[in-house]
Amino acid sequence: MFPFICIFASKMKKLVIISLMLCWMLSLSAQFLNSGDTIAIISPSSATDTATINGGIQTLEKWGYPCIVAPHALADYHGFAGTIDERLSDLLWALRTPSIKAIMCSRGGDGAAHLLSRISLDTLQQYPKMIIGFSDVTALLCAQARAGVMGIHGSMCHALKTYEGNDTVSQALRGMLAGHLPTYRIAPHPLNITGKAEGIIVGGNMSVFNNLAGSDFDPLFIDGIVLFIEDTGEGMSKVDRMLHNIEIRGLQKHIRAVIVGQFNKYKHPENGFDDMYALLNEYLQHWHIPVCYNFPVGHAHLKNFPLLTGAKATLEVNPDEVVLDYNNSH
DSSP, rough: OOEEEEEEEESSOOOOOOOEOEEEEEGGGSOOOTTTTTEEOOOOOOOOOOHHHHHEEEEHHHTOOOOOEOOOTTTOOOSSSSSSHHHHHHHHHHHTTEEEEEEEOOOOOOOOOGGGGGGGGHHHSSSSSEEOOOOOHHHHHHHHHHOOEEEEEEHHHHHHHHHHHHHHHHHHHHHTTTEEOEEEOOOOOOOOBOHHHHEEEEEEHHHHHTTTTTSSSSGGSSSSSSEEEEEEOOHHHHHHHHHHHHTTTTTTGEEEEEEEEESSSOOOOOOOOOSHHHHHHHHHHHHHHHOOOOSOOSGGGGGGOOOOTTSSEEEEEOOOOEEESTTOOO
């Protein structure tokens, strides 16, 4: 066990303290990595560049994981990293190659959902390898969760290149890859709704998983979830429609708790609300479940701590702190 503390400035201009207690989880160890395991680098979304991929590889190999780059990871087809068939072939290659133990996405952007029309839940179940990424990669993580497979919502090659793997967020990802799962403790927020719930961690970029609505890959079809949400550059009116979509389909009944991450680069005030959290609260306060605001997950690397998707965790929202713990749920 090796605890550490990190501090960051929140939107409220206060310091939020997060303590992470990292513990070895034997019950989930099958998908985690050992030193020397190979990680494949794929680009399922927008096109990227050699420097970004090489920077991520440098950090991963420093951590003890040799990397192999997918054949089309550097392709560029109308802004995507290759055609749909090329990006799909890279994903299937990484899943089916026995020597590859995990898959890191080079970046997000747009286009990962294209692959889901040509892949099945059965295929994802057959090859239960962790996919690592966030933003547009939310589509793949939600598909894995629907297949009962764990993934990591966390930093990709760009952030690993920028920070060289030395920051607290990167070190948390390093621990999670090896099966050292965190207990996150964060400061309270005025809009928090107290309570305790256990469920399967799913979610990510709100606009991405909203576009999966009604499909086999819709994460809101999973009963008993702890839903985490974040977004960037989406207007408040669009987020309002996403929340209404959840309610009109009656799927809030599947949600045991909500973790509200970082929402940035949006225009406000809008729709009569001062900010995005006020809009979210207009809905979430009526769901009668625990809600945590200002969790460090989203489109800002130093506020994007890794979450193990598809795994059970316990969220406890208290007046004085919020605790998210994987270690007591298995």
